[in-house]
Amino acid sequence: MTEIRPGVAVIVLNFNKREELLACLASVGALDYEPYQVVVVDNASGDGSAEAAAEAFPHYHLLRNETNLGAPLGRNRGEAFVQAQLAADYLLFLDNDTTVDPDFLGHLSRALSADPGAAIACGKAYTAYPSNTIMSVGMVANLTTGAVYDRGAGETDLGQYDEAGPVDACGGFGFLVRAEFFRALGGLDGSFTPYGWEEVDLCLRARCAGHRCIYVPEAVIYHKGGKIGRGPVEAYERHKARNYITLIWRHTSPWQKLSCFIFVAIKELMNISKLIFQGNFRIIGSHFKGLFEFLLQRRP
Numbered sequence: 001m002t003e004i005r006p007g008v009a010v011i012v013l014n015f016n017k018r019e020e021l022l023a024c025l026a027s028v029g030a031l032d033y034e035p036y037q038v039v040v041v042d043n044a045s046g047d048g049s050a051e052a053a054a055e056a057f058p059h060y061h062l063l064r065n066e067t068n069l070g071a072p073l074g075r076n077r078g079e080a081f082v083q084a085q086l087a088a089d090y091l092l093f094l095d096n097d098t099t100v101d102p103d104f105l106g107h108l109s110r111a112l113s114a115d116p117g118a119a120i121a122c123g124k125a126y127t128a129y130p131s132n133t134i135m136s137v138g139m140v141a142n143l144t145t146g147a148v149y150d151r152g153a154g155e156t157d158l159g160q161y162d163e164a165g166p167v168d169a170c171g172g173f174g175f176l177v178r179a180e181f182f183r184a185l186g187g188l189d190g191s192f193t194p195y196g197w198e199e200v201d202l203c204l205r206a207r208c209a210g211h212r213c214i215y216v217p218e219a220v221i222y223h224k225g226g227k228i229g230r231g232p233v234e235a236y237e238r239h240k241a242r243n244y245i246t247l248i249w250r251h252t253s254p255w256q257k258l259s260c261f262i263f264v265a266i267k268e269l270m271n272i273s274k275l276i277f278q279g280n281f282r283i284i285g286s287h288f289k290g291l292f293e294f295l296l297q298r299r300p
Contacts, residue, residue, distance in 0.1 A: 006089035006109055008036040009179070011078035014096040015043040015068060018052050020224060025057050027099040033106045037061065037086055041078040043068040049096075061085075070194035071172065076187040079179075088179050095173040097224040099129050107219035108176040111164065119181045119211035120203055122170035123219025124161065125150075132157045135223050138167030138215040141200055143252050146260035146267075148200060148244065167215045168207075172199030174221045181211065196243035204251045 010028055014021045021040075028038055038060040042050040050064050063081055065074065075093055082088050090112065092105060108121045125135040134157050136150035150171060152161050185205050192198035203213045248260050 005034065005106075006113060007087055008033065008090045008092055008105060008109065008176075009078075009082040009086055009088035010036055010038045010092045010094060010105075011075060011082070012038065012040050012094045012096060013043065013071060013074045013078070014040060014045060014049050014053070015074075016045045016047045016049060017096045018045075018047050018049040020097040021049050021053055022056055024094060024096050024098055025053060025060065027101075028094070029057065030102050031100065031105050032102040033109065036092075036105065037088070039063065039078045039081055039086075041065065041074050043070070043074050068194070070190075072188035072192050072195075072198040073190045076190070079182060079187055082179070083183065090176055091179050091182055092176045093172065093174065095223065095225060098174050099222045100174070101220040104219045104221055105176070107216050111214060111216040111219075112176060112178065115212070115214060117210075117212050118166075118214045119206045119209075120170050120175055120177045120213040121216055121219075122167070122175045122213070123215075123221050124157075124217045125171065125174065125221045125223050126157070127222070128224040129222035131222060134161065136171045136173075137161040137217070138213070139169035139171060139200060139203075141168035141204060143248070143256050144259050145263040146248050147263070148197070148247070161215075162217045164214065164216055164218075166212045168213065169200040169203035170213050170215075171223075173223045173225060175199065177202075181206070181209075185209070191246060192243045194239055196240040197247040198243070201247055201250070204247075 012021070012024060012028065025038070025040070040053050040060055041063045042065060044065050044067050050062060053060065054062050061081065063077060065077065069077060079091060082091065090109060104123060108123060112118055112121050122138055124137050127133045127135045134152040134155045137152040139148065139150055141148045151167070185202065188198045189201050192201060206213065249257070252260060
């Protein structure tokens with residue numbers, strides 16, 4: 001008996017990563033799954049990314065934004081195109097610097113289909129291919145301590161994360177979500193533009209709606225991004241700091257806010273001491289800029 005699989009739209013967000021994008025799209029083209037369609041959302045790249053993708057993969061849909069919409073709104077535009085022009089039960093969101101194993105989508109799709117209470121699924125992510133260094137196996141979002149991080153980041157894979165199960169959140173670089181549920185939640189929140197914690201916000205809203213995020217270890221993905229290997233980047237840290245505070249503020253009760261303030265203050269003091277020792281004074285400044293930007297947003 002032939003297996004009836006849900007239709008999937010693969011939405012790849014790109015900005016100025018031509019070679020990484022082509023490698024990502026090639027891995028998507030090798031997926032052992034049907035039916036699926038591919039939508040490339042280009043955020044006004046200036047490096048020829050869109051042109052190269054159109055030439056190498058003319059059968060993929062290409063959306064070219066006139067300006068850089070950022071990650072949340074760029075992904076939402078891809079979903080809006082899918083809703084208007086294509087038919088899809090599930091949405092697979094990928095960053096342009098990821099590559100996936102051929103059975104990646106199949107494993108995620110089967111896991112979601114087998115679990116009606118799950119709305120979002122992610123796989124086992126390694127650093128840039130080839131690698132056995134874990135980048136993420138789902139995310140932790142502790143609203144009492146304010147700890148939000150990728151499980152297993154930097155660890156060598158020795159099978160310690162080979163058990164499937166629920167996670168607090170899935171990383172935005174590669175996750176599968178039920179299309180109907182994504183729309184019901186209003187998609188990703190543009191307040192997190194240009195990037196940073198928008199996927200965690202989505203997952204926490206899913207949890208509030210009574211749905212789970214699940215981790216599927218058989219689904220393997222490689223991701224070049226992340227702090228592992230590249231270290232902190234000034235602009236990135238500023239946006240992440242501002243949006244982190246926004247995330248915590250939105251999803252915590254009054255007593256959790258107080259608890260998070262204590263834990264986060266201690267952690268940040270330790271982080272600042274480390275950055276001072278390393279001489280990364282600009283990164284310290286970027287954290288304070290992020291805090292000030294949040295406070296300005298909160299003004300009546």
